[in-house]
Amino acid sequence: MKDAFYTFTRWQVVALLFLGFSAGLPFLLVFSTLNARLADVGVETATIGFFSWLGITYSIKVVWAPIVDRLALPVLDRMFGKRRSWMLLAQTGVATGLVLMANVDAVATPTLMALCGLLVAFSSATQDVAIDAYRIEVAEPRLQAALAAMYIFGYRLALLVAGAGALYLAEFWSWQVSYEVMALLVCVGVVTVLLIKEPEVNHFSAAADMAEAVSREVGKRGHLPPRLARIAGWFSAAVAGPFLDFFRRYRELSLLILLLVALYRVCDISMGVMANPFYLSYMGFSKTDVADVTKIFGFFMTIAGSLLGGLLVVRYGVRPVLLAGAVLTAASNLLFVLIAQQPPDLVGLAIVVSADNLSGGIANVALIAWLSSMTSAAFTATQYALFSSLMTLPGKFLGGFSGMVVASYGYIEFFLISSLMGVPAILLAWWMLRHGSRLDSLSPANIAEGQGSQQPST
Numbered sequence: 343m344k345d346a347f348y349t350f351t352r353w354q355v356v357a358l359l360f361l362g363f364s365a366g367l368p369f370l371l372v373f374s375t376l377n378a379r380l381a382d383v384g385v386e387t388a389t390i391g392f393f394s395w396l397g398i399t400y401s402i403k404v405v406w407a408p409i410v411d412r413l414a415l416p417v418l419d420r421m422f423g424k425r426r427s428w429m430l431l432a433q434t435g436v437a438t439g440l441v442l443m444a445n446v447d448a449v450a451t452p453t454l455m456a457l458c459g460l461l462v463a464f465s466s467a468t469q470d471v472a473i474d475a476y477r478i479e480v481a482e483p484r485l486q487a488a489l490a491a492m493y494i495f496g497y498r499l500a501l502l503v504a505g506a507g508a509l510y511l512a513e514f515w516s517w518q519v520s521y522e523v524m525a526l527l528v529c530v531g532v533v534t535v536l537l538i539k540e541p542e543v544n545h546f547s548a549a550a551d552m553a554e555a556v557s558r559e560v561g562k563r564g565h566l567p568p569r570l571a572r573i574a575g576w577f578s579a580a581v582a583g584p585f586l587d588f589f590r591r592y593r594e595l596s597l598l599i600l601l602l603v604a605l606y607r608v609c610d611i612s613m614g615v616m617a618n619p620f621y622l623s624y625m626g627f628s629k630t631d632v633a634d635v636t637k638i639f640g641f642f643m644t645i646a647g648s649l650l651g652g653l654l655v656v657r658y659g660v661r662p663v664l665l666a667g668a669v670l671t672a673a674s675n676l677l678f679v680l681i682a683q684q685p686p687d688l689v690g691l692a693i694v695v696s697a698d699n700l701s702g703g704i705a706n707v708a709l710i711a712w713l714s715s716m717t718s719a720a721f722t723a724t725q726y727a728l729f730s731s732l733m734t735l736p737g738k739f740l741g742g743f744s745g746m747v748v749a750s751y752g753y754i755e756f757f758l759i760s761s762l763m764g765v766p767a768i769l770l771a772w773w774m775l776r777h778g779s780r781l782d783s784l785s786p787a788n789i790a791e792g793q794g795s796q797q798p799s800t
Contacts, residue, residue, distance in 0.1 A: 354481045362496025364531025368466035370504040372459045378618040391745020394615040399463035401735035404727040410471045423540030428472035435465025437528040444521035479541035506637030513629045602770040609764035611737025615744045647703020665771040667705025672764025674698045678757040
């Protein structure tokens with residue numbers, strides 16, 4: 343207990359609490375909270391569905407992750423270092439976008455609102471890349487679990503503030519005040535970045551290693567013009583390298599793994615797009631009711647689900663829990679079909695929200711643990727960016743059409759469809775469970791252990 347207490351009082355671990363808060367704050371403000379705002383001011387349901395495409399920005403951050411990882415920002419890099427300078431730049435973009443969103447009329451100029459939301463989403467996704475790199479580099483491997491735990495807690499706390507907090511502010515004041523306060527809270531992340539230290543990582547050495555890899559790739563392309571050969575060599579070494587490592591390890595299993603990653607959260611994310619409009623417009627709950635039940639109560643249920651998922655993974659292994667999470671997530675969507683056919687009832691809503699958040703917490707912990715086990719230490723940031731991008735992209739893309747489905751068929755049919763969308767993930771998770779021993783033999787940890795055992799003793 344004394345060692346655990348000391349671990350969680352390390353400055354690196356405490357810093358990740360506030361950086362997690364900074365990372366989580368913008369997410370709901372361009373997703374479910376924004377959907378609630380749009381529904382509240384009278385924006386059409388189909389249009390609200392299209393706004394969910396803003397979340398795709400988080401799903402394609404892998405595209406510019408190598409730039410954040412390699413490019414030194416002018417002036418800022420000398421003042422703050424590579425990781426902190428990128429975090430500050432991203433936080434500036436988030437705050438600017440939120441202020442603009444606070445002062446835009448979504449009914450009169452929905453396109454302008456979408457562009458402002460895009461600025462927030464792009465800046466937030468960039469901040470995520472920078473914080474992930476900082477977390478990996480700022481402390482030794484034995485602290486990584488504590489760093490991740492504190493980061494998740496800070497992220498969830500920010501979701502509570504940007505969810506329930508924003509709804510409360512909108513209820514008692516206005517949406518403009520709500521978003522302006524959220525913009526002010528970005529200062530939590532800014533102050534944290536100014537106070538923390540840059541990781542003690544030799545970026546010059548890393549740059550030299552990358553330059554050597556690029557030179558090798560350029561040498562293979564001597565038939566191309568020098569500038570084009572340089573671009574192709576950099577792309578091959580810095581961008582394609584992490585992906586080739588993954589495909590070489592898992593070979594023909596790679597596509598099935600990526601397919602499961604892409605489909606695992608489809609039913610959860612696509613359903614979430616219409617959750618707040620369903621609560622407010624269809625069921626007739628007030629913004630305060632929604633905040634109390636789905637945000638505050640739901641926050642504790644999600645944390646409980648995450649803790650339960652962690653215990654289950656330790657007890658039974660990651661793949662059985664991965665399968666259980668897929669089944670529970672699809673089943674919980676069917677509960678929304680039941681309350682959609684009943685008069686508004688806060689107790690019934692609380693029961694459904696409990697089941698939804700508990701199953702979501704279990705599923706997310708299992709998915710993150712599974713993805714982490716497949717990530718190579720040599721390409722941690724980029725490969726995890728690939729996984730985290732892929733696991734949300736299909737759900738967010740399909741979620742853009744959710745408003746059209748609701749407008750054409752209704753909420754009951756929509757929830758049935760979203761539940762059925764979880765069936766492919768269940769089947770793939772069951773297949774992964776059946777082939778667990780083979781997947782284990784190809785994991786980076788086992789490969790590294792095998793290579794280490796072949797090294798001569800000294």
